[in-house]
Each structure stands twice: as structure tokens, then as C-alpha cells.
Amino acid sequence: MSQYLSVIIPVYNEEKNIFPLFNRLKNELNSIKKSYGVIFVDDGSTDKTLFNINKIKNENKNIIIVHSTKNQGLSSALNSGFKKASGKVVITMDGDLQNDPKDIKKLLKKLSNGYDVVCGWRYKRKDSLFVKNIPSKIFNFLIRFLFNLKIHDSSCTLRVYKKESIKNFGLSEGMHRFIPLILAKKGYKVGEVNVRNHHRKYEKAKYNSPKRFFKAINDLIKLRFS
Numbered sequence: 001m002s003q004y005l006s007v008i009i010p011v012y013n014e015e016k017n018i019f020p021l022f023n024r025l026k027n028e029l030n031s032i033k034k035s036y037g038v039i040f041v042d043d044g045s046t047d048k049t050l051f052n053i054n055k056i057k058n059e060n061k062n063i064i065i066v067h068s069t070k071n072q073g074l075s076s077a078l079n080s081g082f083k084k085a086s087g088k089v090v091i092t093m094d095g096d097l098q099n100d101p102k103d104i105k106k107l108l109k110k111l112s113n114g115y116d117v118v119c120g121w122r123y124k125r126k127d128s129l130f131v132k133n134i135p136s137k138i139f140n141f142l143i144r145f146l147f148n149l150k151i152h153d154s155s156c157t158l159r160v161y162k163k164e165s166i167k168n169f170g171l172s173e174g175m176h177r178f179i180p181l182i183l184a185k186k187g188y189k190v191g192e193v194n195v196r197n198h199h200r201k202y203e204k205a206k207y208n209s210p211k212r213f214f215k216a217i218n219d220l221i222k223l224r225f226s
């Protein structure tokens with residue numbers, strides 16, 4: 001039987017984050033009082049991530065694990081999760097404890113006000129200023145300027161979607177940063193709400209090379225002229 005909410009969590013070498021994340025998420029989902037399932041997408045982890053999510057699957061109902069033997073990147077991991085999601089409402093979030101499950105209610109509330117997708121806006125970002133925050137501000141400014149999409153945090157994974165909007169969704173490498181724009185271009189109504197953001201306490205950030213920024217700008221230009 002399919003659940004009302006499907007939560008997709010892509011994880012790549014997040015062994016220390018898995019249990020605290022699941023406990024917080026479970027508490028929050030239980031308080032929402034809708035049926036739910038959680039889809040962990042293990043993106044080729046080489047630590048105990050897969051072992052830990054298997055333990056969660058053995059001890060809880062409605063857990064799906066999608067496992068890739070090699071690391072393929074966040075876009076591919078999200079594609080795999082979207083394929084498995086059967087809920088009327090789909091939620092995506094990072095598996096590193098930087099997103100807070102306590103924001104899910106707020107996102108769902110906005111979704112019920114006539115939106116197809118509601119994105120989190122990490123308005124007080126807890127990442128490094130030069131590697132993440134400033135490049136992100138420039139990137140998001142360009143999205144608003146070039147596409148007139150009123151979004152401030154296009155690459156925040158914490159989002160909620162009506163199932164129809166992500167049906168047959170296929171992101172090519174790196175395009176996870178453009179999900180709000182891709183959906184808006186397809187005619188879906190995209191909104192945003194402020195969400196919390198925490199410092200990464202355990203394990204390492206995977207997306208922190210400066211090359212990432214130039215790839216994102218290049219992709220943005222391609223999208224503008226496509």
C-alpha cells in the first residue's frame with residue numbers, strides 16, 4: 001500500500017548522521033499524523049552508511065533502500081528516489097543533519113495553499129562564506145534575474161512536491177541545483193518558505209570544490225537558451 005508522504009534521503013558516506021537523522025525525522029513524521037514511507041538512496045557509500053540504513057529497515061516499517069554500487073552524484077540519487085516514491089506528496093532532504101525535519105510541517109502547509117512544489121530557503125546559511133554562501137547568492141540572483149523566478153535557494157534539497165510534478169522526472173548530472181527552475185519551466189507553481197540550516201557536525205561536505213560554481217553557471221546559461 002502506498003503512503004501519503006514519501007521522504008527521499010540521498011546519502012553518501014553519512015554513517016554518523018543516519019541514526020540521529022532518522023530519529024528526528026520519525027518523531028516529526030509521527031506528529032504529522034499521515035502515513036509515510038522513507039526512501040534512503042545510498043549513493044555508493046564506502047563507510048557504514050548502508051549497514052546503518054539496513055538496520056533501520058529491519059527495525060521499522062515502510063523503509064525502502066535504493067543502493068548504487070558506485071557514487072553517481074546527487075542528481076542521479078534523487079532520480080532513483082523519485083522513481084520509488086509512491087506517496088501523494090514527496091519530500092526530499094539531505095542526509096547530513098543540515099536540513100531540519102521540523103520544517104516539514106511548514107513546507108506542507110504552503111503546499112496545501114495551491115502550490116505544486118515548495119522549496120526551503122536557508123535564509124541563515126551555516127556553510128562557509130566564500131565556498132558556499134557567496135557563490136550561492138550570485139547563482140540565485142542570476143536565476144531570479146534571468147528567469148524571473150522568485151526563489152532564493154535553488155539548491156536547498158529540503159522541498160515538498162505534489163507527486164504529479166515529479167512524475168517521469170530525470171535529472172542529468174548537476175541538475176539537482178535547478179529543480180525549482182525546471183519545474184517552473186514545465187508550468188508548475190513553485191513557492192518557498194524560510195527553513196533552518198544547521199552546521200554539518202559529522203562527516204564531510206561533498207560539494208565544495210570551486211569548479212562546482214562554474215559548472216552551475218555554465219548549466220544556467222545553457223538552460224537560459226534552451
Ligand code: UDP
Nearest residue numbers: 010011012043073074094095096205206207
Ligand atoms: N550526496 C549524495 N551523493 C553525492 C554527494 C552528496 O548522495 O555524490 C548526498 C549527501 O550525503 C547529503 C546530500 O547529498 O545527504 C548533500 O550533500 P552535501 O551535504 O555534501 O552537500 P552540501 O550541503 O555541502 O551542499
Ligand code: MG
Nearest residue numbers: 094096098205
Ligand atoms: Mg550538506
